[in-house]
Amino acid sequence: MKAETKEQPLVLVVVLAVVCALAGLALGFVYQLTGPSIHIQKQKADRAALLAVHPGASPEGLKLVKTEHEAHGEQFEYHEVYDKPLDDDTKELIGYACEGRAQGYSSTIVVTVGLSPDASTITGIKITAQQETPGLGANCEEVESDTYIWNIFSPRAKAQAPKPWFQSQFSGRSIDGLVPEGKSYKDVRALSGATITTNAVVRATLDAVETFSTATSLGQVDAETSATWPEAEGGGEE
Amino acid sequence: MNAPASREFTKGFSKSNPVFVLLLGLCPTLAVSVTVHNAVGMALAMTFVLVCSNVIISLARDIIPPKVRIPCFIVVIATFVTIVELVMQAYMPPLYKSLGIFVPLIVVNCIILGRAEAFASKNAVGASLLDGLGMGFGFGWALVLLATVREILGHGTFFGYELVPGFQPALIMILPPGAFLSLGLMLGWINWRRSRRARRRQDTAPPLKLE
Numbered sequence: 001m002k003a004e005t006k007e008q009p010l011v012l013v014v015v016l017a018v019v020c021a022l023a024g025l026a027l028g029f030v031y032q033l034t035g036p037s038i039h040i041q042k043q044k045a046d047r048a049a050l051l052a053v054h055p056g057a058s059p060e061g062l063k064l065v066k067t068e069h070e071a072h073g074e075q076f077e078y079h080e081v082y083d084k085p086l087d088d089d090t091k092e093l094i095g096y097a098c099e100g101r102a103q104g105y106s107s108t109i110v111v112t113v114g115l116s117p118d119a120s121t122i123t124g125i126k127i128t129a130q131q132e133t134p135g136l137g138a139n140c141e142e143v144e145s146d147t148y149i150w151n152i153f154s155p156r157a158k159a160q161a162p163k164p165w166f167q168s169q170f171s172g173r174s175i176d177g178l179v180p181e182g183k184s185y186k187d188v189r190a191l192s193g194a195t196i197t198t199n200a201v202v203r204a205t206l207d208a209v210e211t212f213s214t215a216t217s218l219g220q221v222d223a224e225t226s227a228t229w230p231e232a233e234g235g236g237e238e
Numbered sequence: 239m240n241a242p243a244s245r246e247f248t249k250g251f252s253k254s255n256p257v258f259v260l261l262l263g264l265c266p267t268l269a270v271s272v273t274v275h276n277a278v279g280m281a282l283a284m285t286f287v288l289v290c291s292n293v294i295i296s297l298a299r300d301i302i303p304p305k306v307r308i309p310c311f312i313v314v315i316a317t318f319v320t321i322v323e324l325v326m327q328a329y330m331p332p333l334y335k336s337l338g339i340f341v342p343l344i345v346v347n348c349i350i351l352g353r354a355e356a357f358a359s360k361n362a363v364g365a366s367l368l369d370g371l372g373m374g375f376g377f378g379w380a381l382v383l384l385a386t387v388r389e390i391l392g393h394g395t396f397f398g399y400e401l402v403p404g405f406q407p408a409l410i411m412i413l414p415p416g417a418f419l420s421l422g423l424m425l426g427w428i429n430w431r432r433s434r435r436a437r438r439r440q441d442t443a444p445p446l447k448l449e
Contacts, residue, residue: 012306019302019310023317030321037328045331131338134272134412193409 045128050079050097053114053124057094060085069215072101076215081114093117096218099128100208104200107131109140111201113208119218124171125205130197137197140166166191166201175209178202246365250372256349257380258428263349266340267381268417274397277385278378279333283326283341285374287318288350292358292370299359311354312345319344349377387420388412 051057061082069076078098084091096115101108109130114123132138143164169189179186183195190198212218256262263284270280294314295302302310323341326334334341344350353373358366390396392411410416 008303008305012303015301015303016306016309016313019298019313023313026317027320027324030324034324034328038324041328041331136409136413 049112049126049128050081050114052126053097053112054081054095055124056083057081058084058091061088061091062086062097067215069211071211071215076211078212078215095123096212096216098208098212100204100206100211102200102204102207104130104132105137105194105196106133109197109200109204111204111208113205113212115209115212119209119213119216120174120176122170122173122175122205122209125167125201127167127201132194132197137191137194139191139194140197140201142166165189170205175206178206243365243368246368247372250369250374250376251379252376255376255380256352256373257377257384258425260349260352261425262352263347263377264421266343266347267377267384268414268421270337270340271381271385271388271417272412273336273389273393273395274382274385275333276336277381279326279330280337280340281374281378281381283322283337284344284347284349284377285371286322287315287344288353288374288377289367289370290318291315291350291354292366293363295354295358296361296363296366302359307359308351308355311351311359315350315354316345349373384417384420384424388416392416 047059047062050062051059061084063080063082063086065078065080067076067078076098078096080093081095081097082088082091083094095117096119097112098115100111100113102111103109107130109132110128112126112128114125115121116123127141130138130140132140141164166189177187184190184199185202188198188202250256252259254260257264257267266280266284270276291311291314295311298310298314319342322344323334326337326341353369357369361369386396388411390401391408392413394401394405394407408416411420
């Protein structure tokens, strides 16, 4: 009896250790199986974002450039985007793409921004990460859909590519045109009920542009305008 | 606990439905039931974890000393949740993105730990498997029902397809208040029905006894 009570703590430790070791082993095995797939999915998502902001880009024409500049605690990177694969000699630079961040209502919004070769025009933006309120701020990724439930049964269903209405409004806009007007930005179609998210997306876009121009000294952003950009203010609404 | 096997499976659907009767796991229920798509994904992930952890815990129920059973259960559950997370990330990234934090939070979902502690650690493997399946599907139908109501009223869509053109969705339904409202009304209706049934049984039973 005495020996048993003395032994028991050891038994407990051994059982727990064995359970944990088995769990670790199982997880290692699953990770071996899924790891490559996860990596591919991440690359696919990154690539899709780059191609979304540069409609004319070749999927093989993306060149990653690392800079010495630091942004958000990381080394700043951007992509050179070409219209033809990188090994093609007739390829032409159609622009750059980089990432910008800004604090939204309930999350950090990460935006991939496409820029023209002189970094004066936005070719497109794509929100790659956000956790805003569903139905309000999360609508920044909303896709305008005209597919109704009976379209599944109807052969005459319109096959129209859905368009993210909020993000696509930035395509082709010049950076100088993104100026504040009161508490929001001029000529930006806002998300209803989500002023903070709307402004955060614009600020993330401008953040990308500004970081890019300081890192590469292309297309300078006026310091005076950047000082007046509306900040995310805590209000009742989002 | 010698109930027929079919009862172990069906009890999760109505008699001890985890959401509507036991009121367990309400946090993910409220949060994930915004769209039917999310609800189905969450329900499948939950069912997988429930079944696997129930089976493993039932198999190891004689080896694990009672003093460390809870940590062991948690480790087993967390392992399966991480497996689900990895698989989702690898093969279903959009679903993984939309479920967000609620996939890792399955670890602390009280339905799973509750079933491990209350059932799997005391019953044979077969019964535990059926219990896990039944509870998982019970959670699933409750979640899908709630999500159907919320998606139709809050998004104007079902499974991502628009139902009525020009319908102005009620934003409140996809926000937390909508979740509380719809779940509360459903629970109220279920309890009202149950108490009415109980009352009827009482009304008819005593006179017979008196005679």
